Amino acid sequence: MEPNPFPDPDLIPVELTGEQTNPDTSSNGEELPPLTAEDARHMGDRLMREGRLEDAFRQYRRAIQQDGNNSSHRVYLGDAYAYADMSAQAIAQYRKARKMNPRDPEPYFALAEIYRRHGRIDAAISHYRKSIQLGADSPFVHFKYAETLALLHRYTEAVESGRNSVNRDPSNSFYRFWLADLLEHIGEIAEAMQEMEIATLLSPEDDYYQMRYGLLCLQNEYPQRALSAFENARALNGANPVYQCLMGDVYLVSGDIEEARVAYRQVEVMDYYDIEELRRARSQARLRINHYPNLAFEG
Numbered sequence: 001m002e003p004n005p006f007p008d009p010d011l012i013p014v015e016l017t018g019e020q021t022n023p024d025t026s027s028n029g030e031e032l033p034p035l036t037a038e039d040a041r042h043m044g045d046r047l048m049r050e051g052r053l054e055d056a057f058r059q060y061r062r063a064i065q066q067d068g069n070n071s072s073h074r075v076y077l078g079d080a081y082a083y084a085d086m087s088a089q090a091i092a093q094y095r096k097a098r099k100m101n102p103r104d105p106e107p108y109f110a111l112a113e114i115y116r117r118h119g120r121i122d123a124a125i126s127h128y129r130k131s132i133q134l135g136a137d138s139p140f141v142h143f144k145y146a147e148t149l150a151l152l153h154r155y156t157e158a159v160e161s162g163r164n165s166v167n168r169d170p171s172n173s174f175y176r177f178w179l180a181d182l183l184e185h186i187g188e189i190a191e192a193m194q195e196m197e198i199a200t201l202l203s204p205e206d207d208y209y210q211m212r213y214g215l216l217c218l219q220n221e222y223p224q225r226a227l228s229a230f231e232n233a234r235a236l237n238g239a240n241p242v243y244q245c246l247m248g249d250v251y252l253v254s255g256d257i258e259e260a261r262v263a264y265r266q267v268e269v270m271d272y273y274d275i276e277e278l279r280r281a282r283s284q285a286r287l288r289i290n291h292y293p294n295l296a297f298e299g
Helices: 035-048 053-066 071-083 087-099 105-117 121-133 137-149 153-167 173-185 187-204 207-219 222-235 241-253 257-265 271-284
Strands: none
Touching: 035 053, 035 071, 035 105, 035 187, 053 071, 053 187, 071 105, 087 105, 105 121, 105 137, 121 137, 137 153, 137 173, 173 187, 173 207, 187 207, 207 222, 207 241, 207 271, 222 241, 241 271
């Protein structure tokens, strides 16, 4: 049996938690000026941004020593440990914060993130759900919950939580795109097309969103909308020959053979990566087209 990567925090040796370290000295031995707990936390944040992890740990521990009743200081220290990939230490801090303030959603969300990182998906889902029940209502929390539910193929719940993230941040194109992708995966093509269209409107500079919208239009039998989307994608990124090929495909399935030939002839080079991208796109759009114009395999 593999060792448990999530030991009981009470069994973690003191030297792993680092709480015995003198917080009044930096890693090079310099004396640090006395600070309030909030000052120490802010200094810890700055040190984290500078990549001085050990010094940041010391400042977060200082905040804990000066204001031991504030569970958020434990969360900040746990976040720093998590960033440094010190999962056991992070879990210990999050659990202590949870014990100090069982109604605070932050430790539950933080634990969910760690559990998911290490493949404990059921535990992650349980902690995401608890954080939401306790009031963590940000679109990001709902998105992470939805994303994790999808890993277990719990698609109905994932769609509901994905919609929650969209409703809480309707101008975020990525949440729209992610929801559209999930809806397409479960066969809800009409709703997926609607969400993807909004994503393209919110991020008009994203050629990939345009392509995905075009593919959904083809699945919903709107070839003219698909053609317009592929034209937009090509205008945004003319270096990608896949968009030109897809324009030819639309003409071909619409019965306009001459226009299809014209479109295909404009494709200059396609390498292995382009071929694979085109194959996946045609599969998504359920196009039964197998030819690849003007091949010039490279690499």
